[in-house]
Amino acid sequence: xxxxxxxxxxxxxxxxxxxxxxxxxxxxxxxxxxxxxxxxxxxxxxxxxxxxxxxxxxxxxxxxxxxxxxxxxxxxxxxxxxxxxxxxxxxxxxxxxxxxxxxxxxxxxxxxxxxxxxxxxxxxxxxxxxxxxxxxxxxxxxxxxxxxxxxxxxxxxxxxxxxxxxxxxxxxxxxxxxxxxxxxxxxxxxxxxxxxxxxxxxxxxxxxxxxxxxxxxxxxxxxxxxxxxxxxxxxxxxxxxx
Amino acid sequence: xxxxxxxxxxxxxxxxxxxxxxxxxxxxxxxxxxxxxxxxxxxxxxxxxxxxxxxxxxxxxxxxxxxxxxxxxxxxxxxxxxxxxxxxxxxxxxxxxxxxxxxxxxxxxxxxxxxxxxxxxxxxxxxxxxxxxxxxxxxxxxxxxxxxxxxxxxxxxxxxxxxxxxxxxxxxxxxxxxxxxxxxxxxxxxxxxxxxxxx
Numbered sequence: 001x002x003x004x005x006x007x008x009x010x011x012x013x014x015x016x017x018x019x020x021x022x023x024x025x026x027x028x029x030x031x032x033x034x035x036x037x038x039x040x041x042x043x044x045x046x047x048x049x050x051x052x053x054x055x056x057x058x059x060x061x062x063x064x065x066x067x068x069x070x071x072x073x074x075x076x077x078x079x080x081x082x083x084x085x086x087x088x089x090x091x092x093x094x095x096x097x098x099x100x101x102x103x104x105x106x107x108x109x110x111x112x113x114x115x116x117x118x119x120x121x122x123x124x125x126x127x128x129x130x131x132x133x134x135x136x137x138x139x140x141x142x143x144x145x146x147x148x149x150x151x152x153x154x155x156x157x158x159x160x161x162x163x164x165x166x167x168x169x170x171x172x173x174x175x176x177x178x179x180x181x182x183x184x185x186x187x188x189x190x191x192x193x194x195x196x197x198x199x200x201x202x203x204x205x206x207x208x209x210x211x212x213x214x215x216x217x218x219x220x221x222x223x224x225x226x227x228x229x230x231x232x233x234x235x236x237x238x239x240x241x242x
Numbered sequence: 243x244x245x246x247x248x249x250x251x252x253x254x255x256x257x258x259x260x261x262x263x264x265x266x267x268x269x270x271x272x273x274x275x276x277x278x279x280x281x282x283x284x285x286x287x288x289x290x291x292x293x294x295x296x297x298x299x300x301x302x303x304x305x306x307x308x309x310x311x312x313x314x315x316x317x318x319x320x321x322x323x324x325x326x327x328x329x330x331x332x333x334x335x336x337x338x339x340x341x342x343x344x345x346x347x348x349x350x351x352x353x354x355x356x357x358x359x360x361x362x363x364x365x366x367x368x369x370x371x372x373x374x375x376x377x378x379x380x381x382x383x384x385x386x387x388x389x390x391x392x393x394x395x396x397x398x399x400x401x402x403x404x405x406x407x408x409x410x411x412x413x414x415x416x417x418x419x420x421x422x423x424x425x426x427x428x429x430x431x432x433x434x435x436x437x438x439x440x441x
Contacts, residue, residue, distance in 0.1 A: 075387045121384035122377050234286075235391030238380055 022069040022077055027085045030054075030226045031145075033065040035102045042142045046149065053153055058162040059094040059115070060087050060229060061152060063145060068103040074239055078110040088112040088231020094160050095231040098148055100141070104241075107132065109152065111236040118159040119152065125238035127151045136242040269415045276403045280424060281333035283396040290389045291326070291349055297385065298323050298356070301378045305359065308375075309366045315359045322352040336400075342425035356382070393427045400424045 025032060030050035031043050038046075050061050062085065069077050078099045088095020093114035100107045109124040131151045135144030302316045331345045360379070369375045404423050407416035 075390075079391060122380045125380040233391070235388040236384060237387075238384065 020070055020072060022066075022072050024077075024080050024084050025064065025066070027062050027064065027081070027087075027226050027228075030061065031063040035065045035067050037065050037102060037141045038145075039142075046145065049149065049153075053157075054162075056162055057094075057157055057160050058089050058092065058229075059096070059156055059160050060089070060226075060231070061096045061098065061149065062087050062226060063098045063100075063149070065100050065102060065141075068101060074099065074101060074104070074106050074108045075235070078108045078237070078239075079233055079235060082110045082112070082233045085226075086228025086230045088114065088229055088233075089160075090230035092160055093231040093233070094156070095228070095233065096152055096156070096237075098145070098152070100136075100145070102141075105136075106239065106241045107136075108239040109148070109237045110233060112231045113234045113236070114231065115156055115159060116234070116236040119155045119237075121236060121238050123155060124236075125240065127155075128238055128240035133240060133242045265411075266415050266418075269412055270419055273403075273406060273412070273416055273419065273421055276399070276406060277421065279399050280336065280396070280403050283392070283399045284331075284333050284336060286392045287389070287396050288331075290385060290392050294352070294356075294382070294385045294389065295323055295326055297378060297381055301359075301375075301382065304372065304375050304378060305363055305369065308368050308372065309363050312359070312362050315355075315362045319352070319355045319359050322348070322355040326352050336424040337422045339425055346427060353386070397426050400426055 025034060029043070029047055031038070031046040033043055046063060050063070054060050062082075064081060066077075078097055081099065082095060082097040085097075086095075087097055093112040095112040096115060096119070097110040098107070099110065107128060109119075109128060111119050111121075111124060127148055131147040132144045135141070135147060298319060302320060305312065305316055326348045329341070329345050329348050331341060335341050360382075363369050406412050407421050407423065
């Protein structure tokens with residue numbers, strides 16, 4: 001009887017462990033801080049570095065700060081976040097996700113299929129242990145992340161080249177944008193002089209959105225708009241704690 | 243007048259037959275390409291299992307040198323490994339529940355023997371300072387994680403395949419083409435989690 005109860009309790013515990021699936025966030029920036037750990041300018045700086053890196057190499061690196069995922073394994077969490085956000089380019093599979101769980105004091109570098117050669121598990125583990133961990137222990141999260149990113153960039157920068165000039169997110173001709181522009185031209189030509197200023201402004205914003213996919217509005221110098229390229233992951237990378 | 247009606251009727255029958263045949267062909271081709279995806283996913287699973295098996299001799303040798311008296315634990319690993327090598331599962335055998343179960347239980351045994359070994363050697367601080375051992379440990383962790391990812395992908399594709407060949411109109415084509423359901427990996431107790439190999 002006792003054994004039965006124990007088994008039952010164990011089964012319930014186990015099923016809880018298995019089913020308590022954490023929320024999988026959608027990444028809209030290269031650096032997503034859901035814990036308010038970094039300052040705005042620190043985030044902006046990371047975004048700028050990672051965007052420049054993608055612009056020159058097409059390799060996508062994303063950083064995610066999360067508070068806790070309870071007892072859920074960080075390996076599954078990181079894999080699911082990376083997969084759902086399509087980090088990396090399609091065909092190259094050159095995406096990397098750096099997850100930091102602040103309360104759980106755990107981190108993981110998840111490496112896309114295409115970068116497992118440039119950044120093998122042993123190297124990822126060494127980056128975590130030697131470059132990032134000492135800073136995290138002193139609660140210097142920004143320095144730790146920067147050290148991690150710097151090492152990741154150093155390891156992966158020779159692996160891929162950016163072969164699309166600027167329009168990295170578009171697969172094909174931007175018909176949508178063109179139709180939009182034609183619509184506006186017809187619309188405002190028909191209306192004559194009225195509302196022309198506003199129309200031009202909208203047109204301008206539509207154009208800038210279409211060309212880089214990064215401008216998010218009027219006069220907002222918001223760097224680091226992230227959108228996944230469709231890379232896939234196979235569970236490569238390493239985890240660590242501090 | 244009568245001829246015209248016959249002609250129309252014949253036309254309808256021809257169109258019907260044509261659309262049924264082309265539906266059957268496209269369904270069949272769909273199943274075939276799903277079958278191919280299952281085989282691809284399977285080879286990924288096998289690759290990762292093979293990678294794990296390849297890491298073992300090196301690991302056992304490293305542990306042997308330092309923790310010589312844990313003989314029982316590392317011979318258990320070696321035995322589990324040789325059992326794993328005996329069972330080869332080709333994609334054609336994926337519909338056979340018995341061989342599939344054998345394959346899975348052999349691999350799971352190896353996994354648990356390995357994690358037992360890694361827990362036992364925790365007692366040896368010399369190993370924790372051994373760079374070779376640390377590297378092997380990272381590689382092993384990575385492989386376990388890749389195995390679970392590939393198993394998940396495999397299950398996902400098999401689920402698609404099985405649904406397609408079991409749903410009603412598709413099942414007719416599948417029966418005709420001789421396709422049968424494929425096996426899934428079952429999550430053995432605790433295998434959802436990467437085995438504890440922390441130090």
